[in-house]
Amino acid sequence: MKQLIIVFILLALTIAALFANSLYDIPYLRQIYFTLLWLTIIHFFFKVILERAITRGVGDAKTRYEISKILSILYVVALLLASIRIWIADPQVLLVSYGLVAAGVTVALQDLFKNFMGGLIIFVSGTYRVGDRIEVNSKFGDIIDIGILNTTLFELKEWVNADQPTGRITTIPNGFVLNTNINNYTKDNPFIWDEITVPITYDSDWKDAHERIINIVSKETRNVTVAAQNQISELSKKYYLADGIKGPALYLTMTDNWIELHIRYLTRARERRQLHDKLSRLILEDIQKDNRITIASATFDITVRNAD
Incomplete structure (x- = not known):
């Protein structure tokens, strides 16, 4: 309502300037009339039509605020461009003035326009979707x-x-x-690789540990592995994938203190921690049943010397 009252006031001033221009031969009265006319048109377009459209069409308050901020800057820019065109007759001066306004707009809106273009790219290319x-x-x-x-x-x-x-x-x-x-982590393929590291002592039966761990993980991830293989088969129709997905794999690393057994397996991206926890518990329980396998931990040698 407030903006409509402002529009009516501007319209009344525009009509008054039109009559004054037709009755009196006063310098710059014509420019004043056209300035008021364009001010009325621009104000009505930005402050009444567009703002009502944003209020009704944009539900998110933050997005509505940011769009309103952009429109406020464009509103001022439109007024400046119209005023420059009306009051400056020299084409060279007009061109320079437009260049300065354009530079100011670029600086003021560079982040907003960048985010807007990024939003368009996301919607058009499907870089990600809600839920990813x-x-x-x-x-x-x-x-x-x-x-x-x-x-x-x-x-x-x-x-x-x-x-x-x-x-x-x-x-x-x-x-x-x-x-x-x-x-x-979830676009096109909801499966990812995860890894558990089990350190065992050098005097442990690492071959038995290897067999126990690979059996546990293979059994618990059988359904996930099959589903991932089917998903990769579909994905290979869209992307170039050199190697297919195989089952769990175990790798051995020797360190200065112990032997590390790294079990690599597939899991759904949203279930990674749950499956990691389940497998870790099962592996620990199974290893503790075998006296030939000992979980390694950091040890320290402390040497005590006499003060003498």
């Missing part, structure tokens, strides 16, 4: 909303171990898609 789990700029999270200018994540990790939520809502600008790598 991504990592960007060392931020992990599940996407809960994709706006025109920002993406909202339900944050993971940080001070919480593994892939567990922190409870915080994180907002990141869409402009990062233009120059930042994005790791998507």
